[in-house]
Amino acid sequence: MxxxxxxxxxxxxxxxxxxxxxxxxxxxxxxxxxxxxxxxxxxxxxxxxxxxxxxxxxxxxxNQYYPGTLYAWSQLCLERWKEKVKESTFNTYCYKINRYIIPVIGEYKLIEIERSHIKLLIQSWEKKKLSKRTIHQLFHLVDRLFSDAVKRDLTPKNPCFDVNLPKMATSKVLPLSLTEQRRLEEAAKSESNGEIIIFALHFGLRIGEISALRWENVDFDKGMLYINETYQRLTNVRLNTEQVTTELSLGSAKTSSSVRAIPLTDQMTLLLKKMKEKSRSSFIFQVGDKPMEPRLITYHFHKIRKKAGLNTIHFHQLRHTFATRLMESKGSIASISELLGHSSTKMTLDVYTGAVFEEKYRSLELMENIV
Structure with a gap:
């Protein structure tokens, strides 16, 4: 009763x-x-x-706080962010918000969401078995939504404050050994489009940067290769819908630090001149009237690495191999960081700790021999 x-x-x-x-x-x-x-x-x-x-x-x-739901607020934020970020970044924001955040807490009013709701949100991501890196990225996106609202006095608090996230171990990508690199390069020399692998190993380029390379990026007189674009497949999520599509996009480089100039060695100058003599296209790697897309580059890579008898490697390891060879050749962290297009030397050190450790070990050995 x-x-x-x-x-x-x-x-x-x-x-x-x-x-x-x-x-x-x-x-x-x-x-x-x-x-x-x-x-x-x-x-x-x-x-x-x-x-x-x-x-x-x-x-x-x-007190004039925002009266709408988190869903409504997120769409307003996306509209505002659209003009400030790259298209690829904006599409990623749309996809993550509409796929992983809105279905769980989107119908709550912005001002009623508590820390307990954020914890439940994180638990939902863990149940989906998302990687810890993805969980951290999603959390920072939620935190940004609330931080923007707090700055505008549209909500009294940010419920993301002091929420514990699963600890994320720094992942290390292993480089190819010198023997493996030589086997791969030898196989690449006898295959069509094998130059793709040579470019990755000798320039340290990302796959999208290789796709976007134009002949106008090569300056034989100054001996430089200029990196300023990337070609990638973007995931599109239309605002206010769950419709997901993909499309290829040629745009500016990943970050401002990714725009860089790489000196041409004698070996790479000779290779590029031979390729230029045979080329009738504007892009160095082209299919039809468009750049060769990353999926096709990946296809050629797997075909060649199988021929070389390398069964457990992926394309991005070539970039790590490039960095490792530079470190083994006593290159400075600052110069290696610039060649890779990293935003800081700290990022380079975080990713290539293994190679740096070997260098430190050899330095200590030399010191002990002297003492």
């Missing part, structure tokens, strides 16, 4: 159920929430707490 005016009921399973106003929808209709307890007293205490929280929300709304 319900107690008058309290909305507390005894259920058939002998538990007590209390109903409270959770929020009001944008059309004014009430959205109810429920609490449960083994006793009437326990349920009443839970219900009083929920009612108190709702009163705080109502007070917040009277």
């Amino acid at each position: 319900s107690r008058r005016g309290e909305n507390i009921y005894k259920r058939k399973d002998q538990r007590w159920e209390g109903r409270y106003i959770k929020s009001r929808k944008e059309n004014g209709r009430i959205n109810f929430g429920y609490v449960y307890g083994r006793t009437y007293k326990e349920t009443k205490e839970k219900l009083l707490l929920k009612k108190f929280q709702f009163e705080k929300i109502q007070d917040s709304e009277n």
Whole structure:
């Protein structure tokens, strides 16, 4: 039997159920929430707490806080961010927000989301078995949504504050050994489009940077190769829909530090001149009237690495191999970082710790021999 005016009921399973106003929808209709307890007293205490929280929300709304849901706010943010970030970055934001954030907490009003909701959101990502790196990226995106709202005084707090995330170990990509590199290069020399592999191993280029290379990027007089574009397949998620498509896009380099000039060695100058003599296209690697897309480059790579008897490597290892060979040749971290297009030497050190360790070990050995 319900107690008058309290909305507390005894259920058939002998538990007590209390109903409270959770929020009001944008059309004014009430959205109810429920609490449960083994006793009437326990349920009443839970219900009083929920009612108190709702009163705080109502007070917040009277203070001109944002009245809409997280979903509505996220779409406003995306519209604002669209003009400030690269197309590929914007598409990634759309995809992640609409795929992993909105389905879980999107219908809650922005000002009613608590730290407990963020924890449940993280748990939902863990249940999907997303990688720890992806979870960290998603969390920072949620944090940005709330940080933007706090800066504009549209919500009183950021519920992402002091939320613990799963610890993320720094992943290390192993380079090819010198023997493996020689086998791969030898196989590449006798295959069509094998120059792709030579470019990755001798310039340290990302796959999208290789796709986007034009002959106008090569300056034989100055002996330089200029990197300023990337060709990649983008994931598109239209605002306010779940429609997902992909399309190829030729755009500016990944970051400002990715725009760089790489000196041409005698070996690479000779290779490029031979390729230039045979080429009738504007892109160095071209199919039809467009750049060769990364998927096709990957296809040629796998064909050649199988011929070389290398069965467990992937394309990005070629870039790591380039960096490792430079370190083994006593190249400075600063120059290697610039050649790779990294934003800082710290990033280079974080990724290539193994090679740096070997260099440190040899330095200590030399010191001990002297002593």
